[in-house]
Amino acid sequence: MTPEQIIFILTAALIVGTAFLVVTTRNLVHAALWLVATLFGVAILYGLSGAGFLALVQIVIYIGAIAILFIFAVMLTRKEMRDKGAQVNRNWPISAFLALLVFGGLAFILSGWDGFSATASSVPVSGDTLTALGKALVSPDAFVLPFEVASILLLAALVGAVYLAASNKE
Amino acid sequence: MTFWNDPINFIADWLQDVFIGWGASTSVAEVITSLIGIVVMILFAMVIAIALVWVERKVVARFQDRLGPNRIGPFGIFQPFADIVKLVIKEDIIPAGADRVVFNMAPVISLASVILIWAIIPLASNIYGVDINVGVLYLVAVGSFGTLSVIMAGWASNNKYALIGAFRMVATMISYEIPMVVALMIPTIISGTMSVQGITQAQSSVWFAILSPLGFLLFMISAIAELGRSPFDLNEAESEIVAGFHIEYTGMKFGLFYAGELLHAFTFGGFMAVLFFGGYGGFFGLENVAGFTWLSNPFIELIVFLVKAMIGYWIIMWIKYSMPRIRIDHMLAFNWKFLTPLAFVLLMVTALFDKLLAPTQFYVAGMFLSNVVLGWIVIEILRKFSKHERVLQENPAEPVVIQAANHGQGVS
Numbered sequence: 145m146t147p148e149q150i151i152f153i154l155t156a157a158l159i160v161g162t163a164f165l166v167v168t169t170r171n172l173v174h175a176a177l178w179l180v181a182t183l184f185g186v187a188i189l190y191g192l193s194g195a196g197f198l199a200l201v202q203i204v205i206y207i208g209a210i211a212i213l214f215i216f217a218v219m220l221t222r223k224e225m226r227d228k229g230a231q232v233n234r235n236w237p238i239s240a241f242l243a244l245l246v247f248g249g250l251a252f253i254l255s256g257w258d259g260f261s262a263t264a265s266s267v268p269v270s271g272d273t274l275t276a277l278g279k280a281l282v283s284p285d286a287f288v289l290p291f292e293v294a295s296i297l298l299l300a301a302l303v304g305a306v307y308l309a310a311s312n313k314e
Numbered sequence: 315m316t317f318w319n320d321p322i323n324f325i326a327d328w329l330q331d332v333f334i335g336w337g338a339s340t341s342v343a344e345v346i347t348s349l350i351g352i353v354v355m356i357l358f359a360m361v362i363a364i365a366l367v368w369v370e371r372k373v374v375a376r377f378q379d380r381l382g383p384n385r386i387g388p389f390g391i392f393q394p395f396a397d398i399v400k401l402v403i404k405e406d407i408i409p410a411g412a413d414r415v416v417f418n419m420a421p422v423i424s425l426a427s428v429i430l431i432w433a434i435i436p437l438a439s440n441i442y443g444v445d446i447n448v449g450v451l452y453l454v455a456v457g458s459f460g461t462l463s464v465i466m467a468g469w470a471s472n473n474k475y476a477l478i479g480a481f482r483m484v485a486t487m488i489s490y491e492i493p494m495v496v497a498l499m500i501p502t503i504i505s506g507t508m509s510v511q512g513i514t515q516a517q518s519s520v521w522f523a524i525l526s527p528l529g530f531l532l533f534m535i536s537a538i539a540e541l542g543r544s545p546f547d548l549n550e551a552e553s554e555i556v557a558g559f560h561i562e563y564t565g566m567k568f569g570l571f572y573a574g575e576l577l578h579a580f581t582f583g584g585f586m587a588v589l590f591f592g593g594y595g596g597f598f599g600l601e602n603v604a605g606f607t608w609l610s611n612p613f614i615e616l617i618v619f620l621v622k623a624m625i626g627y628w629i630i631m632w633i634k635y636s637m638p639r640i641r642i643d644h645m646l647a648f649n650w651k652f653l654t655p656l657a658f659v660l661l662m663v664t665a666l667f668d669k670l671l672a673p674t675q676f677y678v679a680g681m682f683l684s685n686v687v688l689g690w691i692v693i694e695i696l697r698k699f700s701k702h703e704r705v706l707q708e709n710p711a712e713p714v715v716i717q718a719a720n721h722g723q724g725v726s
Contacts, residue, residue, distance in 0.1 A: 147345050173469060180462060197448045200455040208458025212484065215465055274447050274508065
């Protein structure tokens with residue numbers, strides 16, 4: 145096993161384990177902290193696949209902003225940090241069975257596809273990938289339209305948030 | 315490649331050969347050598363942190379017109395070791411009702427968020443951890459772990475002062491991240507790369523502080539805010555909330571926060587040098603002149619970097635011990651109504667002039683003048699604004715107007 149494979153296996157175990165803890169832990173702030181660990185694991189995976197920019201953006205956006213806002217919202221809105229009620233209702237065996245069935249079915253269908261067992265072809269890294277990404281985002285031949293549409297969507301969300309906050313004050 | 319031209323890689327290659335000679339495979343030898351390199355880098359940072367305890371205490375003493383530590387060793391230089399012994403033998407207290415695991419992890423993450431930055435610091439042209447092509451963004455990403463550690467400490471301590479301190483700290487850090495990111499964009503635009511090595515090398519003929527003095531000021535202000543140092547020290551305001559988020563920490567756990575804060579300040583001093591003052595180089599082309607080629611020796615570069623970082627750290631300390639604390643609403647208003655718009659305008663001006671003037675010989679003068687003109691406009695607007703505020707305060711005749719100016723102090 146190469147060091148990359150060892151890191152990948154450890155990271156995958158971290159992601160799955162912490163993601164499981166996010167939904168099972170009873171303390172809400174702990175759940176948010178486990179979520180941070182999950183998102184960090186995903187960032188490691190991006191880094192391993194050579195997408196350094198994506199890895200760092202993942203950390204800045206998801207850990208630096210979203211997870212921290214999560215924690216803030218939980219801390220400011222809840223008096224009791226611990227959920228008292230049952231975590232599952234009585235339908236859990238059926239849903240677990242259905243989930244397993246869907247997973248098994250998908251795995252069975254995909255195992256017939258020849259791309260399932262093929263080794264991934266290594267991505268040719270030529271020059272600065274960051275420059276290529278930046279150019280692709282503003283090039284008319286590539287992604288300028290989706291990029292601008294996403295910006296307008298975010299701007300609309302910003303204006304909406306300002307409107308809501310301002311109208312509350314009056 | 316000799317030891318004097320490339321010391322770190324020389325030792326690393328030698329070590330790798332030794333491990334291969336002992337029967338390890340090439341990849342195992344590489345991994346072991348990298349791990350040793352990481353440990354050495356962390357130790358270097360921690361040794362600097364120990365020295366910084368002495369520097370900070372001595373410099374503060376000078377600013378406050380007293381002597382500072384002077385009993386242990388010459389000029390009290392062994393004072394940090396006495397401090398460490400004191401911290402280690404203190405009782406380790408975990409408050410009742412604290413969230414034990416989170417409480418104990420917070421100082422570790424706090425220090426780790428600082429040490430992670432050292433992975434990309436270019437100490438010399440061939441002494442650095444890694445040279446990633448998103449280095450500038452890495453600085454911001456690692457800062458978010460610092461924010462996380464503050465939240466964890468404040469929440470897990472089960473103490474209202476700690477929680478208030480954490481809220482204040484996070485409000486500061488999240489707000490000032492925006493002008494900081496924009497200020498980081500300015501060296502990126504001028505040099506055309508996000509790698510800190512690339513930014514350093516792009517400054518070999520002229521420092522970015524000359525091309526963009528306003529960008530430097532923006533970065534410095536937002537860095538001080540990110541550090542939570544005075545005038546932005548309302549997170550640990552001793553006179554209001556005792557010590558803020560680390561109020562419940564004792565012994566070495568407090569020591570980790572303290573060492574992390576000092577090292578963070580020094581690291582940002584280093585980044586001021588790297589991003590705006592040429593880092594380890596920036597001799598205005600002098601290193602290419604015959605007779606001065608020794609300037610590009612890694613040992614000289616290391617010393618130059620450390621001296622520049624120390625000057626940046628000294629400026630941060632100078633501001634810390636000269637400025638009164640800012641109130642939280644002023645802090646937020648200053649960020650959102652002044653720094654953020656200014657940062658975006660500066661970003662646009664820099665991008666525009668960089669494209670327009672890059673091929674001409676007026677580049678340096680043009681960039682500098684555009685910054686000066688922008689700074690002058692900002693000062694004029696501020697003067698108008700403060701005059702307006704002053705008039706409102708001196709003639710509180712119309713009650714409607716007073717409400718509009720309710721963030722000014724002393725209006726009754």
